[in-house]
Amino acid sequence: MKKLINKPEDVVREELEGIALAHANLVKVHYAPDFIVRADGPIKGKVGVISGGGSGHEPMHGGFVGMGMLDAACPGAVFTSPTPDQMLEATKAVNGGVGVLHIVKNYTGDIMNFDMAAELARAEGIEVESVVTDDDVAVKNSTWTAGRRGVGVTVLAEKLCGAAAEQKRSLKEVADVCRKAKNFGRSMGMALTSCTVPHAGKPTFDLPEDQMEIGIGIHGEPGRTRMPLKSADEITEMLMEPIISDIPYKAGDEVLMFVNGLGGTPLIELYIVYRKAYEIASKHGLKVVRNLVGPYMTSLEMAGTSITLLKMDADMLKLWDAPVKTPGLRWGI
Amino acid sequence: MKKLINKPEDVVREELEGIALAHANLVKVHYAPDFIVRADGPIKGKVGVISGGGSGHEPMHGGFVGMGMLDAACPGAVFTSPTPDQMLEATKAVNGGVGVLHIVKNYTGDIMNFDMAAELARAEGIEVESVVTDDDVAVKNSTWTAGRRGVGVTVLAEKLCGAAAEQKRSLKEVADVCRKAKNFGRSMGMALTSCTVPHAGKPTFDLPEDQMEIGIGIHGEPGRTRMPLKSADEITEMLMEPIISDIPYKAGDEVLMFVNGLGGTPLIELYIVYRKAYEIASKHGLKVVRNLVGPYMTSLEMAGTSITLLKMDADMLKLWDAPVKTPGLRWGI
Amino acid sequence: MPIPRDDVVAWIKAVAEMISENSSYLTQLDSDIGDADHGANMDRGFKAVIKKLPEVEDKDIGTIFKSVGMTLISTVGGAGGPLYGTWFLQAGMKTAGKMELTPADWSEALEAALNGIVMRGKAEPGDKTMVDALTPAVAALKQAVQANQPLNTALELSAEAAKKGMEATIPLVARKGRASYLGERSAGHQDPGATSSYLMLRVAADTWK
Amino acid sequence: MPIPRDDVVAWIKAVAEMISENSSYLTQLDSDIGDADHGANMDRGFKAVIKKLPEVEDKDIGTIFKSVGMTLISTVGGAGGPLYGTWFLQAGMKTAGKMELTPADWSEALEAALNGIVMRGKAEPGDKTMVDALTPAVAALKQAVQANQPLNTALELSAEAAKKGMEATIPLVARKGRASYLGERSAGHQDPGATSSYLMLRVAADTWK
Numbered sequence A, B: 001m002k003k004l005i006n007k008p009e010d011v012v013r014e015e016l017e018g019i020a021l022a023h024a025n026l027v028k029v030h031y032a033p034d035f036i037v038r039a040d041g042p043i044k045g046k047v048g049v050i051s052g053g054g055s056g057h058e059p060m061h062g063g064f065v066g067m068g069m070l071d072a073a074c075p076g077a078v079f080t081s082p083t084p085d086q087m088l089e090a091t092k093a094v095n096g097g098v099g100v101l102h103i104v105k106n107y108t109g110d111i112m113n114f115d116m117a118a119e120l121a122r123a124e125g126i127e128v129e130s131v132v133t134d135d136d137v138a139v140k141n142s143t144w145t146a147g148r149r150g151v152g153v154t155v156l157a158e159k160l161c162g163a164a165a166e167q168k169r170s171l172k173e174v175a176d177v178c179r180k181a182k183n184f185g186r187s188m189g190m191a192l193t194s195c196t197v198p199h200a201g202k203p204t205f206d207l208p209e210d211q212m213e214i215g216i217g218i219h220g221e222p223g224r225t226r227m228p229l230k231s232a233d234e235i236t237e238m239l240m241e242p243i244i245s246d247i248p249y250k251a252g253d254e255v256l257m258f259v260n261g262l263g264g265t266p267l268i269e270l271y272i273v274y275r276k277a278y279e280i281a282s283k284h285g286l287k288v289v290r291n292l293v294g295p296y297m298t299s300l301e302m303a304g305t306s307i308t309l310l311k312m313d314a315d316m317l318k319l320w321d322a323p324v325k326t327p328g329l330r331w332g333i
Numbered sequence C, D: 001m002p003i004p005r006d007d008v009v010a011w012i013k014a015v016a017e018m019i020s021e022n023s024s025y026l027t028q029l030d031s032d033i034g035d036a037d038h039g040a041n042m043d044r045g046f047k048a049v050i051k052k053l054p055e056v057e058d059k060d061i062g063t064i065f066k067s068v069g070m071t072l073i074s075t076v077g078g079a080g081g082p083l084y085g086t087w088f089l090q091a092g093m094k095t096a097g098k099m100e101l102t103p104a105d106w107s108e109a110l111e112a113a114l115n116g117i118v119m120r121g122k123a124e125p126g127d128k129t130m131v132d133a134l135t136p137a138v139a140a141l142k143q144a145v146q147a148n149q150p151l152n153t154a155l156e157l158s159a160e161a162a163k164k165g166m167e168a169t170i171p172l173v174a175r176k177g178r179a180s181y182l183g184e185r186s187a188g189h190q191d192p193g194a195t196s197s198y199l200m201l202r203v204a205a206d207t208w209k
Ligand SMILES: Nc1ncnc2c1ncn2[C@@H]1O[C@H](COP(=O)(O)OP(=O)(O)O)[C@@H](O)[C@H]1O
Pocket: A079, A080, A081, A108, A109, A110, C030, C034, C035, C037, C038, C041, C042, C077, C078, C079, C080, C081, C083, C117, C120, C121, C122, C123, C128, C129, C130, C131, C176, C177, C178, C191, C192, C193, C194
């Protein structure tokens, strides 16, 4: 295992210490239970927006705490959903008196832990709404299974909901924005290499030099199929076609296109993917009106990419363009 | 070779096409000769600030083109300095009538190609100043050799000079800012893995699972020494001590600390390094007043990090905080 | 012969030790069809349980179980945390005030634990989860206790039923939890949660024999 | 027997072919002590030269050389581009207007090329660069030509001197170019630029024999 870490059990705490030192002007870090909050919160009369999940996806979620995005993020152990006490304390810490939105990625662990936290918070008199993102088209949607995973749409939903909350919209309205993102967004990912969970010490799976995994999630779980390595253009097509045919998007739709790096893939390759993804979207008559290209939702040092499309309307465009000031995403201020 | 690319010979062009599509509001891309310019340039009465170098370091330099930073960037083939005609055309394209600054990293190829371009531009009546960054303390400085490499300080110099040019300072004054950055900044890097140059098709060097390279550059050239893998804290110390003892920095100095990822190392590890680097700086009495943490100057998919310290004064702080609007660095606007 | 409170405490300690010893094994199983953290998660949780134990080990069994449940919930995370937390919380409710457990008490506690897990996780037998190990174990225990079998026989029967249930997860295609994302590719691998559940019952049979 | 213009053109084509065949080899040498691009860079450059050649191959040798130099400068990049570009630009100045090269012409052209490279790159013999191959080659050529040796002997002598110079770079610690960053670790490897320089003179000896 080749990583810039000390002891595996210290990875998350030391990372949080680094974030606290690097971004003291934007965020504060609380330990035991661990959570990151806006330095200037809680804000009276503003809906609190919270997310969380296992660590190893940086900058998601801690890097998205700040003005115009999240009020708090709860980091679990690497690839392990955080515990209810973290979310409960974070919920209390960001409560501005008008309710708190929990943005939850659809994983059994995340759902159960967030549910427990929401129950506990409600018992303490805080209004909580939870919206579950489940945008990964590599997984078949079904009420008989755990359903689709929550991936790239989560980042976009956090930005949109953060902006909506900043406008002092009501909890229901902010949650509606999240539901729109959930309904209008789809993603799919692939990996060129596995990642290594620090305490596991070796790659989660072995992937021969000439093979890749298609339909990968963000926790090193193997994908849906393993197949021979292909060109960037072919890979991009294998990700884009299932996305576009899923909702399905219609010609003329305006979309935000998010080409995400999984941690070990550099920007130069992501732009090559973006170029082809844009071409495919255009061929289907989709208008790419906004974009995001970079490693915003990683899977430790995994090499690979995921693509997310989000159909935009006028309100979502305004929310996307609104100022945001976080360690991981910043513009307009 | 596992990369999201098509043909090795198309990597740079396709990457440029991706950048052009993703950031049409910020930059324009010219082909043959290849260069990236601000969408709103040239700006009359403003010094043009240009940099360039081999591709494979994204977002450096193309990602730093835009308001408050570079007016143009010239990408060469992967790890290959660009050619004089690129820099000449870029220089002409950004010329606002008051001269152009070339920020050049100290590599034989970059120096020679930029020199030729400067000669040609001067022959066409454009005032050109060149400042060479050479901040890598892993390499001994000497007039008998090629001298130290230009690395992390380049990114910081581009930001500072861009801000100075935006204030309509004169060419000499903007170049003075660059010289200050050059004189006040030092860096050192290390690698956990090699990178693979696309047309070479295999890793530039082999690094066993239990070894690392210390004193690495950003072109996959082997480092100064190979040694057994160590903990993040020990590695950080091995990078920080030679930096701090070089100028040397003095207790009480205010510094900007830049912890850079080399492409294959995710943010979670960089924060662990930042934490320790901050601690070491503090132990030496250095006050870390600004920072940058992330993959801003990569070496393809190499896993590893570099640390840069830049001693700041009041003017540099103002220039650093000034608004910047580029694909790779953005704040205040 | 009922199980005295101190033997219950001894079982918890033995489970913690067993989890620690099998941490890599459980994580390896989770690598194959999950995210390579089940062993590390459970180990972190039970280490916290052991730390907390001195504060409650002189209390009644219900209090001890509830404390274990709360500790697991706040330290394990993932799917395992709420599920095993629920296990102990539910078992704790059934055993509130008790200073010893009759075989029937233990049978009822385990049934309550299973029901709690099913309520939380909505998994059915055959979904390739810990429910596949616990369901036959609860049935075997109940039957043995109703048939007035001696405690050690009953515990053996439940552990062996859990083992069979665990092994039966191998050919299954997962429908719940993280392994479900793999679809057909999840077949051919043993479920990590079913494995940790079996191991806990195995340790019970060994500790209380 | 002077070298006619068309043989000069044939040499340029043969160099392009040789570079293409040795591209991986040169890149491998550059992997060991540089950045793994020398072969690819030179190959890109000479492919461009070949494309451009039809526009100038009916001109005088000086014009042809200058065109090659300009093409290399604008397509190779790195250290190799300006250095080999300078090589051909300087050789082109010496051979301006000529439709054939006497041995003395070639000797003077090569000396001018070397001087140009030294002016540009400031490398001295022993710095582990292409200068280490070119310096003895120029000396050997000059001596042979002054001694009125036949052309093919002179070319052989210069190519062999370049080869020795190239091989002599192996033990050297680099003081110029990218290999200098390796310090002591650069010793034990043959310089890629010295290798490409030798190969060009080898091709000259083979083409014009
Ligand atoms: N809905 C569910 N009901 C019951 N057990 C489940 C459910 N989902 C997952 N599990 C169990 O949890 C185990 C995985 O636990 P763990 O690895 O700790 O959590 P995570 O999947 O969040 O990483 C699985 O092997 C399975 O036995």
